[in-house]
Amino acid sequence: MALRLPRIGTSQIVALVLILAANWLVSPQFFDIRLQDGRLFGSLIDVLNRGAPVALLSLGMVLVIAMRGIDLSVGAIMAICGAIAASLADSHSLPVVLGAALAAGLACGLWNGFLVAVLGIQPIVATLILMVAGRGIAQLITEGRIVTFNSPELAFLGGGSVLGLPTPVVLALSMLALTLIIVRGTALGLMIEATGGNPRASALAGIGTRLITVAVYMWSGLCAALAGIVAAADILGADANNAGLWLELDAILAVVIGGTSLFGGRFSIILAVVGALIIQAMNTGILLSGLPPETNLVVKAVVVLAVLLAQSPKLGGHAAGLGVLFSRKKA
Amino acid sequence: MQTLDPLLPPSPATGHVPLLQVTGFSKAFAGFPALDRVNLNLGHGEIHALLGENGAGKSTLIKTITGVVARDAGQLRLDGVDIAPRSAGEALTAGIATVYQEVNLAPNLSVAQNLFLGRQPTRFGLVREREMRRRAQALLAEFGLSIDVGAPLESYSVAIQHIVAIARAVDQSARVLILDEPTASLDAQEVEVLFAVMRQLKARGIGILFVTHFLDQVYAVCDRITVLRNGRLAGSAPIAELPRIELVKLMLGRELSEATAARPARAPGASGAPVAAFTGYGKTGYVAPFDLDLPAGHVVALAGLLGSGRTETVRLVFGAEKADCGTVRTAGAVAAVGSPREAMRLGFGYCPEERKTEGIVADLSVRENIVLALQAQRGPLRPLSRREQDEIAARFIRLLDIRPPDPSRPIGLLSGGNQQKALLARWLATKPRLLILDEPTRGIDVGAHAEIIKLIRELCDEGMALLVVSSELDEIVTYADEVIVLRDRAHVARLTGSQIDVPAILAAIADTPPGAAATA
Amino acid sequence: MNFKAVLLASALSGALFSVGANAAELTVGFSQIGSESGWRAAETTVSKAEAKKRNVNLKIADAQQKQENQIKAIRSFIAQGVDAIFLAPVVATGWDSVLKEAKEASIPVVLLDRDIDPSGKELYLTAVTSDSVHEGKVAGEWLVKTAAGKPCNVVELQGTVGASVATNRKKGFEDGIAGASNVKIVRSQTGDFTRAKGKEVMESFIKAEGGGKTICAVYAHNDDMMVGAIQAMKEAGLKPGTDILTVSIDAVPDIFKAMAAGEANATVELTPNMAGPAFDAVMAFKAKGTVPPKWIQTESKLYTQADNPMAVYESKKDLGY
Helix, strand or coil: CHHHHHHHCHHHHHHHHHHHHHHHHHCCCCCCCEEECCEEECHHHHHHHHHHHHHHHHHHHHHHHHCCCCCCCHHHHHHHHHHHHHHHHCCCCHHHHHHHHHHHHHHHHHHHHHHHHHCCCCHHHHHHHHHHHHHHHHHHHHCCCEEECCCHHHHHHHHCEECCEEHHHHHHHHHHHHHHHHHHCCCHHHHHHHHHHCHHHHHHCCCCHHHHHHHHHHHHHHHHHHHHHHHHHHHCEEECCCCCCCHHHHHHHHHHHCCCCCCCCCCCHHHHHHHHHHHHHHHHHHHHHCCCHHHHHHHHHHHHHHHHHHHCHHHCCHHHHHHHHHHHHHC | CCCCHHHCCCCCCCCCCCCEEEEEEEEEECCEEEEEEEEEEECCCCEEEEECCCCCCHHHHHHHHHCCCCCCEEEEEECCEECCCCCHHHHHHHCEEEECCCCCCCCCCEHHHHHHCCCCCEECCEECHHHHHHHHHHHHHCCCCCCCCCCEHHHCCHHHHHHHHHHHHHHCCCCEEEEECCCCCCCHHHHHHHHHHHHHHHHCCCEEEEECCCHHHHHHHCCEEEEEECCEEEEEEEHHHCCHHHHHHHHHCCCCCHHHCCCCCCCCCCCCCEEEEEEEEEECCCEEEEEEEEECCCEEEEECCCCCCHHHHHHHHHCCCCCCEEEEEECCEEECCCCHHHHHHCCEEEECCCHHHHHCCCCCEHHHHHHHHHHHHHCCCCCCCHHHHHHHHHHHHHHHCCCCCCCCCEHHHCCHHHHHHHHHHHHHCCCCCEEEEECCCCCCCHHHHHHHHHHHHHHHHCCCEEEEECCCHHHHHHHCCEEEEEECCEEEEEEEHHHCCHHHHHHHHCCCCCCHHHHC | CHHHHHHHHHHHHHHHHHHHHHCCCEEEEEEECCCCCHHHHHHHHHHHHHHHHCCEEEEEEECCCCHHHHHHHHHHHHHHCCCEEEECCCCCCCCHHHHHHHHHCCCCEEEECCCCCHHHHHHCCEEEECCHHHHHHHHHHHHHHHHCCCCEEEEEEECCCCCHHHHHHHHHHHHHHCCCCCEEEEEEEECCCCHHHHHHHHHHHHHHCHHHCCCCEEEECCHHHHHHHHHHHHHCCCCECCCEEEEEEECCHHHHHHHHCCCCCEEEECCCCCHHHHHHHHHHHHHHCCCCCCEEECCCCEEEHHHCHHHHHHHHCCCCC
């Protein structure tokens, strides 16, 4: 896993460094970090903190995509699980709240996995069902309102800090470590790559492709549930209409920026998270820049295009792509 | 070994400037030379066989000629004019067309649409469908083909698809036609149809570079042979000056081992207990119920024409397809084989015929491909350590002589023969009691062929039961202890011991339809 | 289709019954867009209460954001022979034919909350809506008054880019502060009308403006974004409402909680009571034939900490926001 990082991760790391450098140019205090009430405080911390939900989603999404699948429902699962957590927060203890929300995420993943692996529905269609219906379910839970809560324990998961780091960052890092251990510490990673690369050959080699498919969608559901809890804890309330809205697309983009092909096969968990950070670094940079909001999407599109072009083998790969792009602009 | 230019006189067909002249082509991949100063002359109206073992550099040569891969050095002349195409499209514009084994046309479009894709006859921007069909009909008629050009391409046999691809290329004013193993998936009659087309093109003065593994075909249609070995030119000569045994020597760089020679003396019936016994096993509409005993140390071969039920039988045996009747007994006890995983639990292994779609995982390394089945058997929670994986991969790369001996190379970059060896390694690593091989020598070169046959014998001697599907009757005869002949999805004959010889198998296959011996 | 017809028939007979039973003064059909936001839910709740107050029999049809459902509902109201129809149109165009049917049946139509394409002006009695430019202006004027001539750098949390409400509230605020050279907008970014984005954007504003020291006030196009921004200020160690002034629009219950806690300063109400003025207009029209003006503008009331925010919160919290 980590061994591959230097070889294929160069373009992503270069892209992240370039974007951070650009942020520093538009906002000279970008790298300033101070301690505020025992919590690290600064734009760089914001990138990590705000990037945590998409990073969490990308941990599940990267595995799903490696299996030649896609999970469009993660944003809706965030909304469902955030709604459950917020609804229960003031009347139940934290373990119950978390247990219920995470179980709901797993159940959503099981549903997706069932549709894909057992009924053989194409992943994009199968998960579209929950993407559309899920937000409705979340709205049913919140009765269309923003359900607020006061539970300090749950609020801690969004706004608290551990050893100075915001809790969402710590949660995302823990989940990253857990995913790495489960996937790369066992033979699951190999099996996922094999199944994504050639499902028929893998089944004939004795890999339980169906079971792994279901497991991978469940993991994606679990990651989405955690992201939903973090999002709800962050604003001290569940906003069923907006929580996780369109974040599935950011998660897919993070995975793609991380170099995992939408056609399945080889994947990198760490680079998917780097992809999520690239997206958030860009978002934060745009907010700091003071550019008019009408330009947000244009700037985003241009940066994403540049990052993806830099990875294109036809442009010489790696940073060369970015270099080419910039030098042509000047010329 | 060093081949010198004097071996390459100007093409005899014209006596002066050759149609296509390749001079000093070199290409290295990551420092590993795939082509080393290769020369080749193709004359007007010449059918020129390009031969060589897997990894000899045939496909690299073709790709550098068509510009798909950039060459490191060398000169390419078409009718004496330097050309340097940078893509297949540019090569086609220059007059060099390539038709691959897997026809790359659009199978869901009609034959006519495929013929004129991208250059449809139009009027006011609209496609003139009727005009297009008329021209398609006329074009195919030149090749003696009269089919409904409005039907989708995929509704026709591979042979016709090839002819459509060739017709499209020739109609785009190609003067050089490269045919990359076009006959690999054709039956005898289809090959004849294709040859007729090739001869016709030859008469028109088109030069054909013909890549194949079938030596019979080389002697049937070709004028000249060029042999590559290890990326270098091993030799080139007119067909009349190169007898078969010399050709094989050129290809292998050594005398052919006794592998494909006569059947060795084997103790008949020196077999152990049955590894598996199938009784009344079958599936409706798939394969008629059959009895099959697979004793340890025995090779049971399945012979028959394509579609006779050979592959279907082994898929049932391995659980890739579920049987709907019959029983399996292993070690005397009733067992179930409802899935590949269950089959593996019983100690079965299966190398499928479709190497690319059902065998290799192209993106993964040779090492990962080799350990895949063993790891699946152990389950995800007991991963093989990297060291164990390396050891297993290294052992089998050495044992089976997989080349290049680089376990971290993506298996998709290996030649067909080496992929096949890696797949064998995948199953040998699981130490199977029954190994099922479906066409283990298809589409691979003579050398790997011999090695795999030798391996089959060795495995058998070690007490493994083998179930082999093969169209190569000569080979079957050398290693099989028992031959089961299939016809029309049923097991129709069983030959053992001294009954096994090619005429007997042919007779059994051809029981009703005559003339099936063409491929033998 | 048959099933739907049966449903319609039974709804029809049920409706006739209820009119007789209640002996209500008026029967009004209300085609509501749906319940996509808390404000929308509150509007529905308040409409029911206002109807009850006036002894009006109100039938509400939830269109679930579909114009097609709204047209069906209006046809069914016409078939039932209601006295008036209220319509909160989901889109601005495509109403001509169904509103003509209502006109031919002599049933007056009142638009609530949103206007329709001008071509249909003669097809409805009146439109009861809020003026979102005016809302922004009220917010801006409050800030000018509160800043009292001292220099004041404002950061603005815009609604969704391109949404007319966002454009109008931005314009209105700019109009409101136009006369005061001491008040100026230094940063403006979209928070998509959501708490989460409001918080994230405010975080970056704080970083970009020297830890928030150079920010004098925050203006948010809706209260939800402001609730998020308040959290961001608190987490940055700032005191919203004291260190930084806040003014936003909508007057949802949660902002009153913040005002009660001294963390928010002002909000401009987008009243959920559109139905009240509409009922009055219809009743006057029916009784005396008084033709109301084509546009009834609802009040954009300003609430501050001085308006007993806790009491307002209590009165609003059960409206369905």
